[in-house]
Amino acid sequence: MLRVSRPPAERDRGATSRPSRARSALFLAALAALGVGIWACWSVTVDDAYITYRYTTNLADGFGPTWNPGEDPVEGYTNFLWMLWHVPWVWLGIPLPMISKLTAAACAAAIVWVLATEPRSRTGAAAALGAFVLFLPTWIHVDSGLETAPFALVVLRAVVVTARLLRDRDTVVRPAELPALFLIAGMLRPDGILAVAPPLAVWLWLRRRDRRAWTALAVAGALGGAYMAWRWSYFGHSLPNTFYVKVGVEAATDGRWIRTTLALLLPLLLLAVAGLFRRTTAPLVALALASCLALYAIPALTAPAMDYLSRFAWHGFPVLCLAAAWTLDAVGRRRLAVAGAAVAVAWTSVAGFLQPDGPTMVNYGQDLHRVHIAIGLGLADTDLPADRQTVAMSDAGAIPYFSGWRATDYIGLNDERIGHGASPTDVLLADDPTVLIATGPTPELQTTSWNTDLPTAVGDRELVAVVRARPAYYQQVYADRDVADQVRTAIERRIAEADAATDGRFDQTYSRWVTRLLGLTG
Incomplete structure (x- = not known):
């Protein structure tokens, strides 16, 4: 049965899922480090973000989400909800890059809170937080102007909610939350449904006798279907225009993306995989890895040219940080857990700065x-x-x-x-x-x-x-x-x-x- 009990080793170390004074200090320190990184990269707004801003501005001005007003509309953005979110700020006259950065910073702060509170041990929390906030791509992607941080938060939340159910079948979970996250992820990015599909499938299995869960899924499906029908009728195609360009121009299966991602995230990946061999963490880590694999399938096969600072790997980065923390939670020897955490944080932070496009992006x-x-x-x-x-x-x-x-x-x-x-x-x-x-x-x-x-x-x-x-x-x-x-x-x-x-x-x-x-x- 898919159920996880809390191992004695965790109780012996005094771990708790409720924020303690030490855990609160970890959270505040991580938040401060994140703030310094965001400040240091504040000037970075990538050119692609202005594509979304152009569609947003045209929509706010009454022309609809289109590239050139008055012409046949084309879907050159891949982040519908992110584009829509910026519309009111056009009317208020607030610069859109500032709105993007502040919104993404709030989402990153929420990710920090999750990584501080979800692990059962302080060592696991420290590893997850350190890897996340000391990672150069985190700072860049929060400031980039794109939907990267909000999307990563949605994926992380879906994994966390389902993981709580795996730990305790009696955990109270709002019936509409997973279907809502599934819908939001798909409207933030077309590949979002792949990332949230594993948590959603497990959640449905665990709640298969709950009519409210199926009703919520039906409502989300209807809303998603209506959105897809509108897209098809408005743009005339089932997929964003960028898909047709990138598949024809960028498709490659030479393994470049896989090698880069493995080198960048190796300790986190190894820790996550190690968690598969422990009864107490196997279901949780398997869920996290399934979500990441679903996310990583497309970039691994297409080697996207616009993947600066491993942007597409970063979509699942907070989930990997949490999966590594879950494995460390179950390590009985504290010194071994601390060593593993130190290696993961040091490797990840150094590897982030060693990426070839790091100096260009800052x-x-x-x-x-x-x-x-x-x-x-x-x-x-x-x-x-x-x-x-x-x-x-x-x-x-x-x-x-x-x-x-x-x-x-x-x-x-x-x-x-x-x-x-x-x-x-x-x-x-x-x-x-x-x-x-x-x-x-x-x-x-x-x-x-x-x-x-x-x-x-x-x-x-x-x-x-x-x-x-x-x-x-x-x-x-x-x-x-x-x-x-x-x-x-x-x-x-x-x-x-x-x-x-x-x-x-x-x-x-x-x-x-x-x-x-x-x-x-x-």
């Missing part, structure tokens, strides 16, 4: 501000007629959001034509944008990028700006010749303002980040 906000945001604001400053306010680019985030121009995303994430097989070059020639922005590793125009023949697409447009983001990352801005001077002047002014407000460095190093935090540069 400086990301500065680089985005002086390039993408500056270009977008410069375009918005130009006094062009509405029908000439058209731009094409591959980085479809801050530039179209801040410009407010009609935008062609020639990667295809927000273009249904390209997403379903049209040639990006043909689409650009048909749209004939006033401004075309090419991204490349050098100041010179590349021959091809994202299956696009750039020289053909650029045509006789004039080069008006080359803006450097990083040592091998440039944005080249081309404009129609009759408006080239106006576009050049506006962009140059915004770039000068951004240069004055940022640190003036291009190196992707932690020293640049720390120097800026210490106030030693502008």
Whole structure:
């Protein structure tokens, strides 16, 4: 029978599921560490977040969730509830990145509370908390502007609720909670239903004779079905447009994502797996690992290119932290448990900083501000007629959001034509944008990028700006010749303002980040 009793070893160590003075101190220390990390990375808002903000703004302005108002809508976001959550704040005039960061920080604080209170031993709680709050990706993903932290909290809550039932069948659980979490997860991210499916299945089995549970599931299913029906009727496709692009462009089964994730989370994974061999923890850990495996299946098979700082592995990271804590709870020898906890925290925190894209991400906000945001604001400053306010680019985030121009995303994430097989070059020639922005590793125009023949697409447009983001990352801005001077002047002014407000460095190093935090540069 799926039931877990509390082992004597836990009682002997004085563990309790209720917050004690020592546990409260652990929670406050972890919360303080989390706060310092969030502050240190506060400037980071990833370019993809501005895609969601554009859809949110168009919805708030009465155009519906669409990329270009007045055109056939395309689903270029994958976080419906997150997009919807920001709508009221547009009406209130509050900057959307601030709302995203504060919301994600609150969700991260809730995760800290769960990791402080759910383990039965202080050693387990310390391991889970230390690994979570000292992990560089935690700080970045909370500040990124995306739905990562809220989604991770939903998955963690689903696992925790079901785990409590596994420990004690008489635990009071609201009949609607698991179905509601299942619905919320699926509307936060399309793969959310996979992550919550294992806890939901176990919960249904344990509550199979409770009519209220089945009624709640039916209601959640009806709401989810209505949402899917609306999506299909509004966008015309059953899956987000990004799915069709990423499966065709990024699909890979070479094991890169698996190797990176194993190296990053090895001690936590080993501790979790070890818990499968103890009767008292096996059901709990099996539940947690099943949820993580469901989450990790898609990125493991597709090796996503946009997986900065193991973003997709982080969705299940709090669950792994808790699973490792459960295993440590059952270790009878305190010194062995403390050693295991110390290794897990040290390895995870160091591995987070050793990731190759770590230095790039901590400086990301500065680089985005002086390039993408500056270009977008410069375009918005130009006094062009509405029908000439058209731009094409591959980085479809801050530039179209801040410009407010009609935008062609020639990667295809927000273009249904390209997403379903049209040639990006043909689409650009048909749209004939006033401004075309090419991204490349050098100041010179590349021959091809994202299956696009750039020289053909650029045509006789004039080069008006080359803006450097990083040592091998440039944005080249081309404009129609009759408006080239106006576009050049506006962009140059915004770039000068951004240069004055940022640190003036291009190196992707932690020293640049720390120097800026210490106030030693502008």
